[in-house]
Every structure is written in C-alpha cells, then in structure tokens.
Amino acid sequence: MGKKWISSFIVITFLLCNIHFLHAQAASPLAPSSRMEAMLVVDVSNSMKSSDPNNISNEAMKMFIDMASLQGDKIGAIAYSDAVMREKALMKIQSTQDKQDVKDFIDSIGKYTYTDLSTGVAEAVKVLESSHEQGYFPLVVLLADGNNELDPQKSKTIDQAEDDLNQAVSAAKANGYPIYTIGLNADGKLNKDVLNNIAASTNGEFFEARSADQLPGILSEIFANHLKLKIVPISHVVGNGDFQDIKLNVPNENVLEANISLISSQPVEVKLIDPSGKEVSIPSDQVYLSHSKTYSMVKLLKPDQGDWTLKVKGVPEEQIDINLIFNYDLQLMLSPLAKQTYKAGETVTIAAGFEDNGKAIADTSIYQSMKATLFVKDLEKGTTEDIRLAVGDQGFTGQFKLGNSEKYEVVVKAEDKSFFRETVPQTITVQKNEQSPAAAKPAPSSDAKPFPWLYLIAGIIGVLLLGVLVLFLIGKWKETKRGFSGQLVVEIKNEDTGERSNPQYKKLKSFSKRFQLHQLLGLHPNLTETNQIIFKPLAGDGLLIINHSNATIEKGGRTIDAKKGHPIKRNDRLRIVLKQVNKSIYMEYIN
Secondary structure, three states: OOOHHHHHHHHHHHHHHHHHHHHHHHOOOOOOOEEEEEEEEEEOOOOHHHHHHOHHHHHHHHHHHHHOOOOOOOEEEEEEEEOEEEEEEEEEOOOOOHHHHHHHHHHOOOEOOOOOOHHHHHHHHHHHHHHOOOEEEEHHHHHOOOOOOOOOOOOHHHHHHHHHHHHHHHHHHOOOOOOEEEEEEEOOOOOOOHHHHHHHHHHEEEEEOOOOOHHHHHHHHHHHHOEEOOOEEEEEEEEOEEEEEEEEEEEOOOOOEEEEEOEEEEOOEEEOOOOOOOOOOOOOOEEEEEEEEOOOEEEOOOOOOOOEEEEEEEOOOOOOEEEEEEEOOOOOEEOOOOOOHHHHOEEEEEEEEEEEOOOEEOOOOHHHHOOOEEEEEOOOOEEEEEEEOOEEOOOEEEEEEEOOOOOOEEEEEOOOOOOOEEEOEEEEHHHHOOOOOOHOOOOOOOOOOOOOOOHHHHHHHHHHHHHHHHHHHHHHHHHHOOOOOOOOEEEEOOOOOOOOOEEEEEHHHHHHHEEEEEHHHOOOOOHHHHHHHHHHEEEEOOEEEEEEEEEEEEEEOOEEEOOOOOOEEEEEEEEEEEEOOOEEEEEEOOO
C-alpha cells in the first residue's frame, strides 16, 4: 500500500507542476495494426454430438489458425461444457510449429456432458483482459448451438447462467472485444436469439452453419472482416484427375501474405508458377502448405507483384472452391490539418495516405487501383456527407466546406477489391463568433500582486505527504490483522489418462498469515513439490500466490511469473502444471 500511495503522490505532484504543459499537448491516437488476438471458443458438451456430428468445428478453427500471419498474430483456444474443460493460452505465433501446437490442442479436445455458455464467453474475456497488447485487434470466435444444459447436481440455476452470460457480454462490449458467433445447427436445435444477441451486443456478427461445408467459408469471412480484408473469389473447379490452371493476380508489392484456400472433402495436389514463369517449390521459405480433412491452405510470404498460376489437381467429379485473402500491414493516415480551429463557411483541405510501420509506402502504384471517400459528420445535427476524393501518386485529396455547427468529425475510407482501410476519426472545431474587444477582460494592473502559486503548491504537497504517511501506517496496521476469507475449488487432472478428480471446496478462514498448497491438498505424498507454492492474504479479500517451485502457473490461460508473488482476485482461475508428476491442479478462488 505504501508504494501505491507514494506513486500516486508523485503523479499528482507532477500534474500540479506541469498542468500548463499538459493542457498545451494533444495526444494523437495510435495507428491501427493488422495483427489480431483471437480466442477460439468451442462448446464441447454432449449436445454437440448432434449439432456438429462430424466435428467440423475443429476443421474450421484449424483453417482460421492457418490463415493467421506468421508475423506475430496471437491465438488461444478454450473448450467448455458447464466449466472450462481445456484451455490453450493466448500465444504469439512465430512459426509453423506454433500453429501446429494450437491445432494439435484442438484435435485433442474430447466431449463432456453438460453445457453452460457463460463459462466459455467469460473465460475468453478474462484471457483477453489479462493478455491484450496495444496495437492488436482482439476478437472472440464462439462455436456453439446456443443452448444451456446445467448439471442438476450443482447449485447453479438457468437464471444465474443467463446473468453470468450477460455480465461477460457486457465486459466484452466495454473492452471492445467483438464476439463472432457461429451457430451449429445440424440437428435443427440452434438457439439463434442467444447467439445473435451476443454478436450484436459486441459489434460482432452471427453466422448460421446448417452443414459442415459452410464452416470453413464462415471462418474465412470472419478473418477477413476483422482485419478489414476482402475475400477474392477465384474459381470453382471440378476435379478431372489432371492439373488445371488457375490465374492469381498479386496487385502490388505491399501484400504481406497471400492465403489461398482450397476447400474440398477430397485431397488435392497443387503447384505454383511465379510471374516470371518459374515453378516455386512447395513447401519452401516463401511458400507454406497445410492440409486437413476438408481444406488445403497455401500461404505465400511477400509474393512478387504480377500474375501467378496455381495448378490444381483434384479427384474426378470433386468440386474445389478456391478463395484468396491478401494480408496487408498497412494503415491509412490523415495528414495534419492546416490549422487547429476553423471559422464557419471556411473550406477544409483533406489528404490521406498509406503507411507501413509508420513510414509512407514506397510503392505508390497501389493508389491507382483504389477509390477513397471522405465522410464528414456534423456532430450537432447527426448528419453525414460523403465526398469522393481524388487519387494521386501520394494518396487521396479533397475539400469540403464547413457549415455553422461547432464540431465536425472526418473519416477517410479507401478500398479496392481485396481490402479496405479507414482513418482514425478526427474532430474539427469551428469558431462561430469572435469575442468583441468590449467583452474582453481588462488587463491586470502592474500593481496587482501575483497569485501565491508556490505557497499553494507547497501546502498541497505537505497535506499529501501527511496523508500518505497516515495511510501507510494504517495499511501496515491492517496488514498485521489481515486473514484469509473465501474458498478455493480444487480439481486434480491426470494428464496421462485425462481423468479429473471431483471438485473439492477448501475454506481458507482456518489459515492465518500463510499456507502452502501442499497443506490444502492434504499433504499428498505424490504432490510434495506443491509445498513450495505459498498463499498469503491480500487487502480486499485477495490472495497472493508465491511460486518457489518448478511448476508452471497459468491464470486466465496465460503463464504468470509468481516468483515474487502474483495477486489473485475472486473468480480468478489457476492451472498449476506440475513437473515431478504428469498432473495439473485446477483452482478457482470463490466466496
């Protein structure tokens, strides 16, 4: 507590001493990035055996993973029934092996009995809250039938499950995490209203999949929509047992990756010819190939501009759907306006251009294939005017005339057939009336005494210091009196067999200043390494976990470093992966 209040004191003092400087500065919004943080959440309850009998949800998630960039996209996965059954921490993809690890996790997921939709959504939101990084686009992809079936042996009611879901959706909305819902409806029992409401409430989108072959296309659309890309339909090929030529055009050198998806229930063979007419090895440093039951994915890294030829060989009479998604790491930026404040009736000149990692793009030919529109919103009247912008070698330019309202918001949107981008909204302030000289305040006389700012600031600092000291002493006194409250729900999973123990509810009020996890587990001889994992009480009914063992601790799907202590709040979930035995301990801190 002492460190927290001292930090607050330093910040307040800094603000008091620099208030004029802070008023003079304007924070510019960070440019959007094309990287994403995706949590894939799938219902693995018994009902999914009829909603998704062929387990195509797994195929769709794996296709989404294959489309992700090799340049740092982050992906995690959650399998839930009436609790979180399996979880893969949100990890940054740096190689094909990283992708394979996530896909292997998906293939290892089994089926369980009951369903509580709120558990999967809430866990995904928790993971993003604890793992989100600036510059990444977060999203949740939820595959479910929208129905709840609670365990009658547990105390949770349908109303409580609905309340928990509403809270999780509200948290996703508040944090800006769109949830894309995919309703699996092979048996016709889909609860559309629930899934549609989740998507609409979080600025996501709802999709219905009546048959397995729809899922890969849906995941492609979610991937493209989220990163402001467009799916480019290439061809529908009916296999004839021979290679057939498909033409692909890479429009410019700004393409970071080209994802070619070939959706077919039968295996296909592919070859690639680059724009120079040379065959490119598959796989190679530039080309990655991945296969699954229902699709193949070819990924080109930094492909040369020009016309490529994809040679496709399929099983006779088998239809192959071929689509292309380009991935651009580009941001559309507004040029600075000529001045901060305008007068009613003035003409404003707007310019916008693409940047790559903060620098103007080198290949300006990209502009020639695009159209750009300026959207001017009158913030008083709520009306929006759209103006077509001129296209030049350095970007897009145009003008518009201001009306009599005090504030306007401008956004530029540029698009071609493969992607689109929008600028960060910028507000323009209009000065309606100049202040007349008669209304101006009289200048202070030379005899007026300056306000005693120095004494005021010194007095405030003195009061703050005294307050910090008092609070520090109170905190120390409370710390000596602090005890444990609440309980930990503990389950032990055998990673060799997949078996989990029944949940054990361990009340903590019998402990005083600290306890070892080994004590909580009944001093089990096979779990002796847990005697180096220690819990201490924190203010606000929290816990501090300290890990002196070699075990790995995950919170919210993310590995944490608890060597010096890590705070645990109510409803936090922990997974402790032991090293001496192949077991994991699942814990949840509750009231």
